[in-house]
Amino acid sequence: MALHHLIAQSSLGREDSSASLSILEEELLRVGADGWSSLSASLRAKKSVQEYLQASAVDGDEHLVNDLELSEALHSVAEALRRVAVSKAGAQEAAAEWKRKYEQERIRNICLQQQNYQGAPFLQANEIKNSSSAACDGDLLCHQESPSNLPQYATGQSFGRKDFCDQQFIHSNSILSNLASASAKKPPLEKASFRLEWGCNGEKSRRHKHEIVSFENGNITTANHSSKQITLIWDTAPQTVCILSKPNSASVQQLCMEMIRWLEEKQMGVIVEPRVRQELLDTSPYYSFVQTWESDSEVSVLHQKVDLIVTLGGDGTVLWAASLFKGPVPPVVSFSMGSLGFMTPFDSGCYQDCLQTIMNGPMYITLRHRLQCRIMQADESIEGREELDRHSEEIHLVLNEVTIDRGMSSYLTNLECYCDDVFVTSVQGDGLILSTPSGSTAYSLAAGGSMVHPQVPAILFTPICPHSLSFRPLILPECVTLKVKIPDSSRGPAWVSFDGKDRLQLGPGDGLICRMSSWPVPAACIEEPTHEFLRSVREGLHWNLRKTQSFEGPRDVS
Ligand SMILES: NC(=O)c1ccc[n+]([C@@H]2O[C@H](COP(=O)([O-])OP(=O)(O)OC[C@H]3O[C@@H](n4cnc5c(N)ncnc54)[C@H](O)[C@@H]3O)[C@@H](O)[C@H]2O)c1
Numbered sequence: 419m420a421l422h423h424l425i426a427q428s429s430l431g432r433e434d435s436s437a438s439l440s441i442l443e444e445e446l447l448r449v450g451a452d453g454w455s456s457l458s459a460s461l462r463a464k465k466s467v468q469e470y471l472q473a474s475a476v477d478g479d480e481h482l483v484n485d486l487e488l489s490e491a492l493h494s495v496a497e498a499l500r501r502v503a504v505s506k507a508g509a510q511e512a513a514a515e516w517k518r519k520y521e522q523e524r525i526r527n528i529c530l531q532q533q534n535y536q537g538a539p540f541l542q543a544n545e546i547k548n549s550s551s552a553a554c555d556g557d558l559l560c561h562q563e564s565p566s567n568l569p570q571y572a573t574g575q576s577f578g579r580k581d582f583c584d585q586q587f588i589h590s591n592s593i594l595s596n597l598a599s600a601s602a603k604k605p606p607l608e609k610a611s612f613r614l615e616w617g618c619n620g621e622k623s624r625r626h627k628h629e630i631v632s633f634e635n636g637n638i639t640t641a642n643h644s645s646k647q648i649t650l651i652w653d654t655a656p657q658t659v660c661i662l663s664k665p666n667s668a669s670v671q672q673l674c675m676e677m678i679r680w681l682e683e684k685q686m687g688v689i690v691e692p693r694v695r696q697e698l699l700d701t702s703p704y705y706s707f708v709q710t711w712e713s714d715s716e717v718s719v720l721h722q723k724v725d726l727i728v729t730l731g732g733d734g735t736v737l738w739a740a741s742l743f744k745g746p747v748p749p750v751v752s753f754s755m756g757s758l759g760f761m762t763p764f765d766s767g768c769y770q771d772c773l774q775t776i777m778n779g780p781m782y783i784t785l786r787h788r789l790q791c792r793i794m795q796a797d798e799s800i801e802g803r804e805e806l807d808r809h810s811e812e813i814h815l816v817l818n819e820v821t822i823d824r825g826m827s828s829y830l831t832n833l834e835c836y837c838d839d840v841f842v843t844s845v846q847g848d849g850l851i852l853s854t855p856s857g858s859t860a861y862s863l864a865a866g867g868s869m870v871h872p873q874v875p876a877i878l879f880t881p882i883c884p885h886s887l888s889f890r891p892l893i894l895p896e897c898v899t900l901k902v903k904i905p906d907s908s909r910g911p912a913w914v915s916f917d918g919k920d921r922l923q924l925g926p927g928d929g930l931i932c933r934m935s936s937w938p939v940p941a942a943c944i945e946e947p948t949h950e951f952l953r954s955v956r957e958g959l960h961w962n963l964r965k966t967q968s969f970e971g972p973r974d975v976s
């Protein structure tokens with residue numbers, strides 16, 4: 419029933435308007451049956467019409483129906499109906515969105531299952547069992563186990579002889595229970611659950627849009643820029659802290675011991691590296707409750723047990739912490755005990771307040787992207803390259819950068835670079851840095867690259883001392899896969915290193931393949947992440963520090 423028709427009838431007599439109102443009541447109930455919100459709106463509208471009719475009856479003069487008042491009442495009913503229709507359309511849109519996401523997830527799972535049947539390139543059959551993943555494409559990023567019988571592998575591109583595969587995680591209950599039993603005094607602690615909320619311009623929202631651009635009604639529009647501010651909120655209290663500390667430092671060791679005592683008073687579980695546990699036990703048997711790990715496989719499941727990682731040291735310790743986690747990384751709280759501390763915002767002098775605030779939540783998080791890299795060997799049968807053989811099996815995850823340089827050679831390196839299999843250029847110079855935005859303030863900066871906010875999803879392509887006047891650094895989108903090859907005709911070898919570590923020699927025909935990893939490092943921030951980044955740039959690197967020019971001196975005369 420068209421509302422404007424009902425409203426038009428408002429100028430008729432009382433009998434006509436009563437008939438109109440009955441029709442209107444029917445209309446309201448029909449719309450109201452579509453949902454709770456619509457129902458309550460329709461009931462409110464109906465009540466206002468009935469009140470109007472009663473008020474008119476009290477007048478006792480049926481012929482004195484005021485056309486204007488009836489028209490107003492019907493207008494308010496029409497408005498209520500409009501709101502009902504809007505809310506119904508909103509609910510339908512939300513339902514369609516959920517349905518679309520469900521379908522996407524279902525198709526993704528089918529693809530993953532098919533991949534697994536086609537053979538997982540790196541995992542052994544017994545390792546595939548019970549693999550887990552924290553990947554979560556939903557509106558909220560959350561800790562959640564993948565379906566128990568569904569091993570997950572990256573849908574890596576085929577490049578060279580071997581495929582990428584970055585989600586190789588072994589969920590082994592036996593390994594977890596080993597870690598738990600190391601602490602004989604205490605029952606095993608459950609891992610805390612948390613959620614991340616996404617916000618923009620100070621507004622928090624539970625919805626996280628993954629689309630950057632949407633296409634609605636034929637118009638292209640940018641969707642909400644929602645990954646600007648990420649806040650971590652604990653659903654359950656964190657219980658286990660893994661402390662990673664810089665070696666050979668008395669002040670770091672002292673702080674580590676104090677922090678462990680404080681955490682023990684708070685009934686928290688503590689995990690440290692084997693070296694540190696031994697150092698602690700050498701000091702006092704009190705520390706026997708502190709847990710550690712014994713094998714690499716235990717490290718590979720650490721993320722399932724640890725609620726928070728605390729680093730005590732400089733930026734190098736943050737890099738070290740990140741390198742321990744080849745997949746998901748728990749939130750990292752970095753205390754500054756080095757010289758520069760670009761990635762270590764927390765003051766070790768007030769660690770109790772800092773940790774208490776973090777454990778209470780909520781806290782700002784910067785998702786620091788990482789690059790995943792793999793070495794491609796020209797010929798695996800070449801003898802004497804056992805180390806390269808071993809490392810070419812590995813996926814290296816870097817938080818700063820991967821570098822290919824001339825090493826000790828005094829000749830120019832010549833590196834062929836491809837982006838998504840398309841030849842880009844040849845680097846002739848000292849080498850090339852492929853950097854994350856976090857690494858943009860490290861080696862890449864020294865080589866002339868731009869500084870990039872760590873949450874910008876990009877890969878920096880920065881040559882080192884190129885022997886060319888026109889070779890400017892590039893910033894590429896996160897979606898690309900880069901390949902760097904030492905040409906067969908190269909005069910000498912090149913050297914690859916990952917976050918300044920694990921240096922390996924590459925020969926002619928060897929290469930490196932690199933792309934953005936799906937496992938960022940969630941770094942806790944002391945303030946809003948962009949302010950924190952700008953403060954580090956200003957205070958850590960003394961960016962654009964210059965004495966202000968005085969007023970005195972020559973000036974334009976108007
Ligand atoms: N010419 C250079 O600037 C140069 C040369 C080699 C390595 N590096 C950097 O050193 C890193 C390894 O760090 P390390 O501590 O193990 O070695 P390190 O002890 O040699 O320290 C390198 C310095 O770089 C700083 N740094 C590290 N990561 C940073 C970042 N993301 N932003 C700003 N500064 C950062 C550290 O605070 C430290 O002062 C490498 O990843 C590389 O980026 C820089």
Ligand SMILES: Nc1ncnc2c1ncn2[C@@H]1O[C@H](COP(=O)(O)OP(=O)(O)OP(=O)(O)O)[C@@H](O)[C@H]1O
Pocket residue numbers: 662663664665691731732733734735736737738755756757758759
């Ligand atoms: N737990 C660890 N085990 C082994 N090596 C570590 C560990 N923590 C840090 N390192 C290494 O020790 C070196 C120095 O660490 P870090 O950069 O944190 O201290 P720093 O040099 O005093 O500080 P800054 O880099 O700010 O000057 C780095 O190369 C890092 O990789």
